[in-house]
Amino acid sequence: MHRGCAGPSRRQFLGLLGVGAAAVLTGCAAPAAETPAPAVPPPPPPLPPVPAAAPGASKVIFSxxxxxxxxxxxxxxxxxxxxxxxxxDFAVRTGTHLTFSPNGTYAREWQPHAAxxxxxxxxxxxxxMNHTFSHKDLRKLPEAKIREELERNDEWVVSTFGTTTRPYHRPPFGFHDATIDGVADGLGYTRAVLWNGSYSDSETVTPQFLMSExxxxxxxxxxMLGHANHPTVLGLFDQILALIHDxxxxxxxxxxxxxxxRAVGAAV
Incomplete structure (x- = not known):
């Protein structure tokens, strides 16, 4: 006859008490404790769908x-x-708001940080924002190539970062004219972004010079115009942020x- 889990004898009972095996008093092992599942971080907010281009009149922004x-x-x-x-890392670590102007020709440098x-x-x-794919002087290109530089870079940005660059573009070297502005306007790049301050670090500079700028x-x-081209700035992020806070x-x-x-790629 099946008797289920057999109970221990008196001698076994005393021995089990000595090792604290109270769970065996009934002759059945206690179930193993379940390991809690690791906490899963919440997903990032969804990116809006990439909107259609909204052509319009050009505006040059300096400040x-x-x-x-x-x-x-x-x-x-x-x-x-x-x-x-x-x-x-600076953006992730400090929460500082930044506007990047990358060129798709440097995709190898940007891709590891897309996630x-x-x-x-x-x-x-x-x-x-859009800085063209190849960083060429747009004044020397025909209209079709200007269009290709902007469209190709936006396609790369969308695939890499999930967002359109419209309505902002920064013409390489700050060079633009009526032809360039007209092509950009027709593609929805109605804001040409220049600058009124710079670290002057498009070439190698000393830390002292960069901080003076x-x-x-x-x-x-x-x-403010900065570049991700030379390592001088790498040791200065905290000093720059301290100056901003001061x-x-x-x-x-x-x-x-x-x-x-970004949701509409234009002024709201």
Whole structure:
């Protein structure tokens, strides 16, 4: 006859008490404790669908309003892999709002950081504007090639960061004319972004020089030009941020400064 789990004898009972095996009193082993599943972080907010182009009249932007303490920190190019990594880490680590102006020709330098930057793009902390695919002087190109440079770069940005660059573009070297503006306008790039402050780091500079330029230009309303091309800036992020905080400035994206939206790729 089946008797289920057999109970222990008196001698077994005393021995089991000595080793604390109370669970065996009934002759049945206690179930093993379940290991809790690791916490899963919430997914980033979804990126809006890429909107259709909204052609319009061109506007050249050099600066923002000089009241309110807001500044736009822009970062061009991306020839230096360590520099791109440094700027991506700076954005993640500090929560500073940045506007990147990368060229798709440097996709190898940007791709390793796409996963880290996409949630920041979705949250509105990071913006990406069009700086053309190859960083060529657009004045020397026919209209078809100008169009190709802008369209190809936007396609790369969408595939890499999940967002359109419209309505902002920065012509390489700041060079633009009526032909360039006309092509850009027709593609929905109605805001040509130049700058009124710079670290002057398109070439290698010393840390002292870069910080002197930062001290000169980081003021309310500035659109600051920086580059992810040379490693000097890598040791200066905290000093730059401290200067910004000391002057009670607030870094914002172009969208935040000028009331535009990735959701529609135009002014709202």
């Amino acid at each position: 923002g309003p000089t009241t309110g303490g807001r500044i736009v920190l822009t970062v061009d190019d991306g020839t230096c892999a360590d520099c791109v990594a440094g700027y991506a 880290a930057l996409r949630p920041l793009v979705a949250a509105g902390q990071v913006q990406v 930062a001290a000169k230009y980081l003021k309310s309303g500035v659109i 002057r009670q400035l607030t870094p914002v994206t172009l969208d935040e400064m000028f009331g535009t939206s």
